[in-house]
Amino acid sequence: MEQLERKTFWNHKTNSSIRIMNQIIHPDFKLSGKSFTYIELLAEALYLKENGQLFEKAIGNFLLDWLNNESFIMVQTSGSTGIPKQIVLQKSAMIASAKATGLYFNLQPKNTALLCLSANYIAGKMMLVRAITLGLHLDTIDPTNAPLSTKKYNFIAMVPMQVQKSLSKLHLVDNVLIGGTKVSYSLSESILKTNCNAFESYGMTETISHIAIKKIGELAFTVLPNVSISVDERSCLVIEALELSLEKITTNDIVEILNATQFILKGRIDNVINSGGIKIFPEEIEEILAKNISVPFFIASKPNEILGEKVILVLEATPFAIDNSVFSELSKYQIPKEILFLKSFVRTETQKINRKKSLEKIV
Structure with missing residues (x-):
């Protein structure tokens, strides 16, 4: 009798689960x-x-x-x-x-x-x-x-x-x-x-x-x-979306908030370059250079005794000459102080460029 009741209970529980899942499947x-x-x-x-x-x-x-x-x-x-x-x-x-x-x-x-x-x-x-x-x-x-x-x-x-x-x-x-x-x-x-x-x-x-x-x-x-947005003390985006997470999600993306629903993405705080006391966003430079550079590339930095960090340009290509006109729209702080070439960048499984590991290959 006990076994029959147990079987009936689990059949009922299983059937209830199936009914719920059938409702979830449109x-x-x-x-x-x-x-x-x-x-x-x-x-x-x-x-x-x-x-x-x-x-x-x-x-x-x-x-x-x-x-x-x-x-x-x-x-x-x-x-x-x-x-x-x-x-x-x-x-x-x-x-x-x-x-x-x-x-x-x-x-x-x-x-x-x-x-x-x-x-x-x-x-x-x-x-x-x-x-x-x-x-x-x-x-x-x-x-x-x-x-x-x-x-x-x-x-x-x-x-x-x-x-x-x-x-x-x-x-x-x-x-x-x-x-x-x-x-x-x-x-x-x-x-x-x-x-x-x-x-x-x-x-x-x-x-x-x-x-x-x-x-x-x-x-x-x-x-x-x-979805609600704000920024923290670093000017990084903070996301509040109760349907997605009970807690606020703090990102490492520096943004400019225009209004309650819109923002402009400036770049990742991890990538920010401090060159001579000036904060430089690699992503902003990349946006400008992309008009004139056809091969994959990214902007990074190297230690420098005078500036602290100097801006560098890393290209996925065999070495070739780059005309200075490519940098005409950049400020003097944004212009790369060194250009490096790498045959192939390191990428993640989702094909994002891994800047850190790509730089390590050059070193």
Whole structure:
């Protein structure tokens, strides 16, 4: 009798969990053309984990985490500004983030989307969450530099390198969300020529993907609904979004706040150069130089006995002559005092340039 009661209890608990998860999975959601109940999606996740290609295994692993009974998932940061680490994200916060993105882009059930980013990281995970939550029809492919073919999509998230390789096909996508790293001046100019509805995102793993967006060609980021911004004593951005985090998120990004919903990103405080008592933002210099330098590069510094730090320009190329006219728009403090060349930069798995490790290669 006791065993029967225990079995009945657990059957009831399991059935209740399935009903709850079925409610979380939007009835219009499709993955690679197929609809799923909770049990069916769980089976698909197990199949992908065991039998899928490498990118599909990542999708399967995330779906198994998403469909379990825990209220949170563990996510790894990219490591572009420090050592990669595991952090806890609440599933309810990820759903709230998905809904905010859907509201911003007016995404509707049955809209088409493409996952061309690794599901090992937050950007790829959130494409799956958006699809499951909003009822999108999501296709998945192995992340490549040129993910677009001939199919039209309503929504896609890409990193700048993918956008660069897809310029001739951006007209196939209604809304392109670009993240992972800053969109360069030259890429912005190229995107504007395509008349594509493209946006640059601001966010990090801790903020569950993006919390602010700006249209390509615009200067200021606009925060998503239910996000408040301020700055700390360092002039670094502080984010308050109760649906995403119970605590304020303090960043290392120096910003200029224009109003309650808009800010201009100046650069990371980690990268700020103090040269002769003058604070110099590498990102500002990079924005100017990008108009005239076609190879990957970044601005950094080296110790200097007189200035404290001197500005240097590091290019991913074999040595070549650079005309002084390239620096004509820079102030005397911003002009690089030394130019270094490196055959290949060190990059993270998400293709962000790791400045510190790249410099270490030169040393």
